[in-house]
Amino acid sequence: MKHQLLLTLVFSVCTAGILQAQNQRAFTKTDSLRGTITPERAWWNLTRYDLEVQPDYLTKTLKGVNTISYTVVENNGSTKMQIDLKDPLKIDEVKDAAGKKYSFKKEGSVWLIDIADQKKGTSGKLSIHYSGTPHEAIRAPWDGGWTFTKDSLGRPWMTVTCQGGAGASIWYPCKDHQSDEPDKGASLTMRVPDTLMAIGNGRLKKTTKHGDGTTSYRWEVINPINNYNIIPYIGKYINFKEVYQGEKGKLDLNYWVLDYNEQKAKNYLPKEVHNTMKSFEYWFGPYPFYEDGYQLIDVPHTGMEHQSAVAYGNWYQPGYRKRDGSGTGWGLKWDFIVIHESGHEWFGNNITSKDLADMWVHEGFTNYSETLFVDYIFGEQAGNEYNAGIRRGIRNDKPIIPTTYGVNAQGSGDMYPKGGNLLHAIKHSMNDSEKFRQILRGLNKDFYHQTVTSAQVENYISEKAGFDYSKVFDQYLRNTAIPKFEFEVKGNTVRYRYTNCIPGFNLPVVLTNNTTVLKLLPTDEWATTELKANELLMLTVEAVKSMYYIDPVQIK
Numbered sequence: 001m002k003h004q005l006l007l008t009l010v011f012s013v014c015t016a017g018i019l020q021a022q023n024q025r026a027f028t029k030t031d032s033l034r035g036t037i038t039p040e041r042a043w044w045n046l047t048r049y050d051l052e053v054q055p056d057y058l059t060k061t062l063k064g065v066n067t068i069s070y071t072v073v074e075n076n077g078s079t080k081m082q083i084d085l086k087d088p089l090k091i092d093e094v095k096d097a098a099g100k101k102y103s104f105k106k107e108g109s110v111w112l113i114d115i116a117d118q119k120k121g122t123s124g125k126l127s128i129h130y131s132g133t134p135h136e137a138i139r140a141p142w143d144g145g146w147t148f149t150k151d152s153l154g155r156p157w158m159t160v161t162c163q164g165g166a167g168a169s170i171w172y173p174c175k176d177h178q179s180d181e182p183d184k185g186a187s188l189t190m191r192v193p194d195t196l197m198a199i200g201n202g203r204l205k206k207t208t209k210h211g212d213g214t215t216s217y218r219w220e221v222i223n224p225i226n227n228y229n230i231i232p233y234i235g236k237y238i239n240f241k242e243v244y245q246g247e248k249g250k251l252d253l254n255y256w257v258l259d260y261n262e263q264k265a266k267n268y269l270p271k272e273v274h275n276t277m278k279s280f281e282y283w284f285g286p287y288p289f290y291e292d293g294y295q296l297i298d299v300p301h302t303g304m305e306h307q308s309a310v311a312y313g314n315w316y317q318p319g320y321r322k323r324d325g326s327g328t329g330w331g332l333k334w335d336f337i338v339i340h341e342s343g344h345e346w347f348g349n350n351i352t353s354k355d356l357a358d359m360w361v362h363e364g365f366t367n368y369s370e371t372l373f374v375d376y377i378f379g380e381q382a383g384n385e386y387n388a389g390i391r392r393g394i395r396n397d398k399p400i401i402p403t404t405y406g407v408n409a410q411g412s413g414d415m416y417p418k419g420g421n422l423l424h425a426i427k428h429s430m431n432d433s434e435k436f437r438q439i440l441r442g443l444n445k446d447f448y449h450q451t452v453t454s455a456q457v458e459n460y461i462s463e464k465a466g467f468d469y470s471k472v473f474d475q476y477l478r479n480t481a482i483p484k485f486e487f488e489v490k491g492n493t494v495r496y497r498y499t500n501c502i503p504g505f506n507l508p509v510v511l512t513n514n515t516t517v518l519k520l521l522p523t524d525e526w527a528t529t530e531l532k533a534n535e536l537l538m539l540t541v542e543a544v545k546s547m548y549y550i551d552p553v554q555i556k
């Protein structure tokens, strides 16, 4: 029971559909159409979305139009544009700016629009009108769809969650692939009853009262954004704001909470957000979306990392709905959802994996952001304890990175705690906290607003660290065995090696105290080193365990 609770706690954060999609099954044509850059997707680069929707709370339906701007990047002979939109929503009409209509046909969740072969380098714009009853999220955020619920006073409250298997095409027509983000941003316009407020990502640009009991709110981000991060929040919201003085200047912080939460939120949220910004800007560099601001918005589910509009449902209390995934107590001293979901602004939103298979780039690094937060606020020892504590959630059921790309496959939920432990092991093994920090900041600078592969991230770390970590990444990301570190002490000689690992596994073991640094470079072959007395004292099973997710065994 406890174990079950822990698994739920550790794995279910902010990745809707991550586990349910991973039953052992053969991949279908639908998976390929969704997960691959098909010829009908390859010829065009998405440059912007302008999405307008009008949800109807009573009938749980919606109608809308997404105007998709694109440039032609290659002439591959395709005369069709692939747009994804899932049942039971349907496309009603496709038009260009001149009002010309385009024919289309449906193939599963894919809609193929007939469009003449266009000249490379030109750009275009298509408005996709759609309507219907969107899939409802039953267990948001873990399954995707619309949430039509009530707040505690019985008033309408609506939002969407759609990461992972569900995808944004569960509620609006789009190019539903992580590798292509709208380079010039996106706008989201929501038409809602006058009595409700509608929040979107970024900044409120325009409010239009229609005089028929409805008002439209137009929100906009100017930066690239993941499909699944474009999200409506509709309810009885009030706003309070601050200006945070950050690394890159003034950052607008906006809090949108239900009216009856105002006082609680004012007393509680700003401190959590300031601590988050302080520690993450220290470790990762400037918040990646100053232009769009940072918003935190009340939701009925636990939370999600929606870019510059983070969804918050953690009851204004420390922990993860009052629990601590690490079991150390450190997890009860800060708000898990504020910290974790905001961590995604750097890993997930700034740096996005091209393929869902590499999703540890989002969740491994963001899980690790928790450790770095604890380190920054409560000290290094606290960070080490938290990181070791979350290991209890690791299952080693299957690898973090699945073998198949291009089918929207996701790896083990171990991508969270084991990903965080992998990065912490690398930090310790480098024994140069500042260099490690510069690597994290470098990742966010050199891959700024980009989509990447895990391989790019892995190579970047090895190159900047000046050590080939490729076998370490393979071990923890593509294998489930936990390396055994065997060592034997005779006099002041120590003999050591790794077993139960892939050939060539070579994670350095560095142990430190105030006066001494002990550095061993074990491989899968025995090695022997003479140690000084103070170094020998440091080499214990407990010391190794506290710093590394390996299995140390002292041979006596």
Ligand SMILES: [Zn+2]
Pocket (backbone or CB within 6 Å): 013, 014, 015, 340, 344, 362, 363, 366
């Ligand atoms: Zn997450």
